[in-house]
Amino acid sequence: MSEVPNKVAVTQPSNDLDAFCIILKSSKCPGILTGAGLSAASGITTYRGTNGQWLTTNPMEVASLQAFQDNPGRVWAYYHPKRDQCMEAKPNAAHYALASLSLPSIRAQIFPNLVQKDKPPLYVTQNFDGLCRRALDETLDKASSPEDQLDADERNEVHARLVEMHGSCYRFTCTQCKCVKTTAETPLAPIFTDQAAIERAKNGEERIAVEQLPRCGGPEWSGSNRYGRCGGLLRPGIVWFGEIPEGQGEITRILTKVDVLLVVGTSSLVHPAATYATTVKKNGGTVAVFNLAPSQGDDKADFVFYGPCEETVPALLERARQMVVGTE
Numbered sequence: 001m002s003e004v005p006n007k008v009a010v011t012q013p014s015n016d017l018d019a020f021c022i023i024l025k026s027s028k029c030p031g032i033l034t035g036a037g038l039s040a041a042s043g044i045t046t047y048r049g050t051n052g053q054w055l056t057t058n059p060m061e062v063a064s065l066q067a068f069q070d071n072p073g074r075v076w077a078y079y080h081p082k083r084d085q086c087m088e089a090k091p092n093a094a095h096y097a098l099a100s101l102s103l104p105s106i107r108a109q110i111f112p113n114l115v116q117k118d119k120p121p122l123y124v125t126q127n128f129d130g131l132c133r134r135a136l137d138e139t140l141d142k143a144s145s146p147e148d149q150l151d152a153d154e155r156n157e158v159h160a161r162l163v164e165m166h167g168s169c170y171r172f173t174c175t176q177c178k179c180v181k182t183t184a185e186t187p188l189a190p191i192f193t194d195q196a197a198i199e200r201a202k203n204g205e206e207r208i209a210v211e212q213l214p215r216c217g218g219p220e221w222s223g224s225n226r227y228g229r230c231g232g233l234l235r236p237g238i239v240w241f242g243e244i245p246e247g248q249g250e251i252t253r254i255l256t257k258v259d260v261l262l263v264v265g266t267s268s269l270v271h272p273a274a275t276y277a278t279t280v281k282k283n284g285g286t287v288a289v290f291n292l293a294p295s296q297g298d299d300k301a302d303f304v305f306y307g308p309c310e311e312t313v314p315a316l317l318e319r320a321r322q323m324v325v326g327t328e
């Protein structure tokens with residue numbers, strides 16, 4: 001324990017829900033960081049869990065720019081079925097609970113002391129499954145109270161607060177003209193309906209010709225070289241190993257003001273959770289971890305709530321909504 005930075009960290013983290021709710025009530029600028037554990041209940045395989053996909057796949061062979069340049073078909077063969085899995089999955093109760101913070105009526109109950117009352121908390125996710133965004137959209141669409149009816153600008157504001165730092169399975173970039181596309185279409189090329197071929201390509205037994213892979217302008221591309229229809233090879237719009245995560249400037253700018261950080265479904269030891277938590281703690285803020293099981297480094301958090309986050313996160317926010325704190 002030689003690196004204990006201050007007296008707060010010496011004590012064991014608390015699991016007192018009411019005590020944490022009181023801190024939420026006083027927060028001026030809360031922030032959220034979510035990881036793979038958030039989507040576990042939606043059936044998305046986590047990377048490092050017991051059945052983690054990196055146990056069977058070498059990440060460098062499918063999740064780096066070098067891998068894509070060496071054998072784009074193999075990367076696509078790994079990635080396209082994964083994308084289908086993400087699109088078939090549904091957001092769970094934890095996604096919806098966090099998304100409810102985009103509604104002004106809920107936010108006013110849980111965070112009555114926000115400095116920017118019209119802005120939802122900074123919401124950073126490491127997941128590229130698109131479930132955080134889908135939960136946000138569904139929540140905004142279903143909002144019934146008049147104060148929660150957001151106009152187009154306000155909806156954009158909500159979306160802008162969500163940073164998908166590792167990209168999204170709905171996005172693609174053309175390797176040639178660099179245009180960015182967003183689509184929920186599947187399959188992205190006819191080859192992906194041939195499961196046997198995809199399996200062989202994934203195992204490195206057979207190469208898929210570049211012409212058969214998703215291309216800028218779609219399968220009906222007919223020789224145009226215009227921006228967005230240039231026929232170039234598309235790459236998944238996700239951030240690979242060795243690439244710079246998205247939204248880093250925005251995250252850094254807001255993080256220095258964050259006074260309560262909720263770390264949901266990710267080990268608090270590894271980057272970025274560890275880095276964010278350190279920044280928030282340095283500024284005198286509070287860090288709370290919501291994860292299925294203890295992980296190394298949790299002892300540096302102020303609060304830990306173990307259990308499935310689709311239970312612990314909705315329970316926290318419901319409790320915070322009900323709690324009435326006396327005016328000071």
Ligand SMILES: [Zn+2]
Nearest residue numbers: 174177216230
């Ligand atoms: Zn292009």
